[in-house]
Amino acid sequence: MAHEVCVNQGECRTVEFFALLGLGGLLILGAMYAFFTLEHHGHILTGMNNQIVWGLPHVVAVFLIVAASGALNVASIGSVFGKDVYKRRAPLSGMLALALLSGGLGVLVLDLGRPDRLIVAMTRYNFHSIFALNMIFYNGFFAIVGLYLVTLMERKLKYWTRPVGFLAFFWRLGLTTATGSIFGFIVARAGYNSALMAPMFIIMSFAYGLAIFMVVQASMYSWNGLTLDLAIRRRMKKLLAVFVGASLYFTVVFHLTNLYFAKQWDYEQFILLDGGIFTLLFWVGQVFIGAVLPLSLLFINRSQGEHLVSFSVLAPLFVVVGGLCQMYVTIVGGQAFPLTLFPGHEVHSSFYDGVVHAYHPGIYEWLLGLGGVGITFTLTVVAVRVFKFLPQDDFKTVLMRRSTD
Template identity: 35%
Template sequence: MAKGKITYSTIRGDSPGYYALVCVLGALSLAGFGSAFMMFSQGHYITGMTNAVPWGLPIVIAIYLIGLSAGSLVLSALSSVFGKTEFKAFSRMASLLAALLMISALISIVLDWGKPERILVPFFSINPRSMFSLNGMLYSAYITICFVYLWAMFNEKEKLVKIIGFTAVFWAVLVHSGTGAIFGFVGARELFHSPLLPPSFIAAALSSGTALMIMVLYFTFRFTGRKLDEELLRRLGFYLAMFIIVVAYFVFIENITRSYWPSNYAMQKFLLLSGNKYSLIFWLGMVGCGLVFPFVILINPATGKSVRWILVASALVVTGVLAERYTIVIPGQVLPLEIFPGMNVTSDFQDGQINDYSISLAETLYGLGLTSLVFFLYVLALKFFELMPEEAVIASDIPDTSGTGKN
């Protein structure tokens, strides 16, 4: 292979395993759309959402997919923007995955509306003060940027790739701050109202996105039988460990700030110490799977070098960040609103009592379906477009600049 030159080619995609994968993913996506149609035709009472908890799993899945998309895009931009040329081989796959994740997230938001048939309304009436309205513009521009970036890479327009790469990274910061702001700007709910949500959203997006990319890269190369240098995964694993530290810092600061002031004691007790499903998801899911276990695996020299363990850590992070998104969306609604401070409140509309939210079957299928849709399209795209490098190795004439080799 010539120096620095990467050949891309389509995958053959004619093995029974490939067709089985396509069928399974396609069936799951269809099931997701089916349950979305049920929600549309029957009404939202078939979901676990209620008047007290109006946002459920579809919103969790949407912000989760948006977050995953960031990691993919940043990985794609590592080579063109941050000069990490050893990752250039992945940039096409990564930027396609970023676009697909964002498309699926948008579908998840729209199909969750009570009136998805009014899809055109947001294009004609805009409220510039609404984070939803602004985010709609940010998201659609983000998808466009991803596809222009892909086009530039396919046509090997190096200069354009660099410019779009910078734009994409800048835009990703906007998109993920905006998504955090959907919750952070709501002053009515104590658990949402936090200026830390936009930056911590970016941090969690990077950690989960990188973890997803590690898994996707490993399995794609494994199933196609192409060569993937394990050192590349190790370096990504090092980045993942760094991102986990940042997320942990944000989680720590946010919770210690809340817990300090007496008016929040009840709220923090509910979230951290009550032993109900929300605190279990917080400790086991978000802190355990998302932060502690994978970090220990990644920094431990005995496990951090083994690709198998890096994969385990990545799977943990991907699960943990889903738990984190759940913890952002749900507990803030489950806790009752303080309409009368200092009073005990009762009514026939669940005022003053802790609400319940349990995920229904329709929502589970919805979430699974829209996540499968991403990989369904990804697997198909690999067959029809020249996205995958013939091999991904660190060229010996490119110096190791990341300084992560010893990890």
């Protein structure tokens, strides 16, 4: 590629930009196709059924929503805790949070049985429902983070950044608590009913959000032919390591309490030992790819120099993959394990009582899930091009170098 000096991002690499836009648009188109097909024929075309009622679309959606609140964390560290390096990343962090939430909610809405009644969901609230509470949290998140972005971008409103940042921080904690509680409040199911769900979701959101932020940030720097300063990279790597470690810790505690305190041995045996795909995804996906591998990558201290792939990109990518596996194990695995109607009894019926439920996601679920990623991707690509979201580090403290490819 020729060396272009782009004063304004909006003027360079137009072809690539439209290619990316096309890619995102293709994903969204796929989701729309799935949506209209399901709207016409019903969910009979999916792998979801009366046993596995929430499938792959929900896995992606919940992951994106959880990651959304986590992505805002970078801004919170800047605004709430006053760290300068993070403060300069606050706009990107806020925008990413909104894009991720849009993607997640988009999938949830497109998968509804009666999406035409979205207006009902937005106008009738059952305040006993944690789900309804979540809708308020999501809508509020858009408003508050939107406002926060405005205070960051408009000089006159600079003094509002901190209070609005505080509000956004507490709002996001509430949002993730509520998202975790969607599962935590389900008393009947062995895999969900735990007070640990909400805090575990919060700590996981830190990890997933930061991981996505790091990937996006790295892509933006390389897109503009820049290299992120090593000090900043190291700092974020350390932070990610802390979050991933904490997530792993919570995962261990969650399963230990199930074994020791809640005595959910059957469920634990299912997830940890003989749950087939769920056991595989748990150990290989969630634990190894999502935690052990990135942790070792993050702690390896490579000497400064050019590498084919930077560990500060590779590690967060693994965290994202692990996160998706974790959501799959939590959401689908929790449903695949049969409900216990009569403890100490063996139950069977025409309605699949007492058996582990099979789930084979179909093409439409994949399209819907990828569509959510597509929405987030497209919004991010457009926003990054239209606004100045590239972190503006202070040249005195951080050395920025032109890459010399």
